[in-house]
Amino acid sequence: MTSSDTPLRFGLVGTGYWARTAHAPALATVEGVEFVAVWGRNPDAARALAAEHGATAYADFDALLARVDAVAFSVPPDVQAALAVRAAAAGKHLLLEKPVATSAAAGSALVQAVQAARVASVVFFIQRFQPEVRAWLADVTGGRDPWSGAELVWLGSSLRESSPFNTPWRREKGALWDLGPHALSLLWAGLGPVDSVTADAGLADVAHLVLHHRGGPTSTVTVSQSASTAAQGFGCYLWGEAGRSTAPGLAAEPVTPMRAALAELVGNARSGRTAHACDVNFGQEVVWLLADAERQLTQHRR
Secondary structure, eight states: OOOTTSOEEEEEEOOSHHIIIIIHHHHTTOTTEEEEEEEOSSHHHHHHHHHHTTOEEESSHHHHHHHOSEEEEOSOHHHHHHHHHHHHHTTOEEEEESSSOSSHHHHHHHHHHHHHHTOOEEEEOGGGGOHHHHHHHHHHTSSSSOEEEEEEEEEOOTTSTTOTTOOHHHHHHHHHHHTHHHHHHHHHHHHOOEEEEEEEEOSTTOEEEEEEETTSOEEEEEEESOOOTTTOEEEEEEEETTEEEEOOOOOSOSHHHHHHHHHHHHHHHHHTOOOOTTSHHHHHHHHHHHHHHHHHHHHHHO
16 A cells, blocks of 8 residues: 555556557656656667656666556567566556456466555556546446447558557457457446357458357457558447447547546555456456457467
8 A cells, every 4th residue: 555645656668659659648647656767678768768758767677666666568468468477576556558468377377466466457448448438338337228239340450561559469469459358348348247259250350259248248349450541440339229329439549548547546556455447357357258269260260
């Protein structure tokens, strides 16, 4: 537990596009956060990002851990999972990116480390921290007639050469692991927990999912990161006896929802709470579903 009037000292792990445009600006402007440290696999980029925000760049990850109370991660998920285990073991609170890992085993190891250390964790499923999406979820889960199902289609173009998100891990894992976590998180919040997934493969990295929600509702998901810029877009709606309810669109900028995620992590860290609707335990639920879907997609593509 941290004193309510003492800022949490945060370190940022990662120096790429998302670290520069989402994490660093939010860390520098959230009440209760002191942005003090940066570590990255590119030392020159770490020094430049740290200098921009008055923080200190560290060449050694353990040296960063010794300086901070909490760590925000903006690195590929397989890198994140291993480093976050070390951070949790050192007693540091965690702001994680989705997916928390790219295998069920790595995700389970992270959950065990967080639980053993009793640190707070929040996974940045960006839509879950958008004010307009939160208002929509409060409306659709507010006691009206139950929904029968939902449909979500997200066609992105991050695998295009010009995209700043065209990174090695996305090229390897595709839209299932990149956009799939967001889809699962949103539909889980709208229709209830997902007990199982049925998956089929389309062209390129296209993944089609049928989610089976507890209590009977089903939802469908189509995601791709190889769509043309002319075809890209996002749409989601719930449907039932009362009609349809359409989810808000994607965030215009990431800093506002990132600030919300950081503020909630700080609140939990100060109070001693570890549970959050988007904590590492929920992040691992999503990883289990994605790993099962990946297994099915691999079989279909063979």
